[in-house]
Amino acid sequence: MEQLVEALKKAQATSFAFYLKAHNYHWNVEGHSFSEYHAFLGDLYAEVWGAVDAIAEHIRTLDAYAPGSFTRFQQLSSIEDEMSVPTGRMMMAKLLADNQRVLSDLMAAHREAEMLGKRGIVNFLEDRIDIHEKHGWMLRSFTKGE
Numbered sequence: 650m651e652q653l654v655e656a657l658k659k660a661q662a663t664s665f666a667f668y669l670k671a672h673n674y675h676w677n678v679e680g681h682s683f684s685e686y687h688a689f690l691g692d693l694y695a696e697v698w699g700a701v702d703a704i705a706e707h708i709r710t711l712d713a714y715a716p717g718s719f720t721r722f723q724q725l726s727s728i729e730d731e732m733s734v735p736t737g738r739m740m741m742a743k744l745l746a747d748n749q750r751v752l753s754d755l756m757a758a759h760r761e762a763e764m765l766g767k768r769g770i771v772n773f774l775e776d777r778i779d780i781h782e783k784h785g786w787m788l789r790s791f792t793k794g795e
């Protein structure tokens with residue numbers, strides 16, 4: 650059970666870091682495709698924001714405490730913090746790489762949930778994996794062409 654809780658905490662922190670980076674980029678993106686990027690990033694951060702809450706509540710279901718501070722998120726997250734303002738296209742490339750990190754943390758938690766037969770958490774994580782694969786498709790599409 651302890652490994653599942655730890656894997657979910659990591660998935661929560663990585664999802665929070667991903668959410669924050671998408672929101673940061675939504676605020677600061679510039680350029681001729683501003684409105685497309687701004688709108689896409691708005692949908693992206695809002696979708697992942699909802700998942701952070703759901704992961705935390707699954708941790709509470711397992712009678713453990715969910716991380717909720719910058720310090721803990723920083724310790725647990727697989728995503729590097731963003732301190733600069735990249736170009737729109739670079740933002741998409743960074744989020745695409747980070748999306749892979751979210752996916753691997755979700756898959757690690759999924760393996761632990763499978764081993765314990767926690768069907769509800771397995772199903773929840775499968776939905777998250779599916780959604781992040783879709784986010785990956787869109788982010789990848791932004792980085793191609795032109």
Ligand SMILES: [Fe+2]
Binds near residue numbers: 675691
């Ligand atoms: Fe906004």
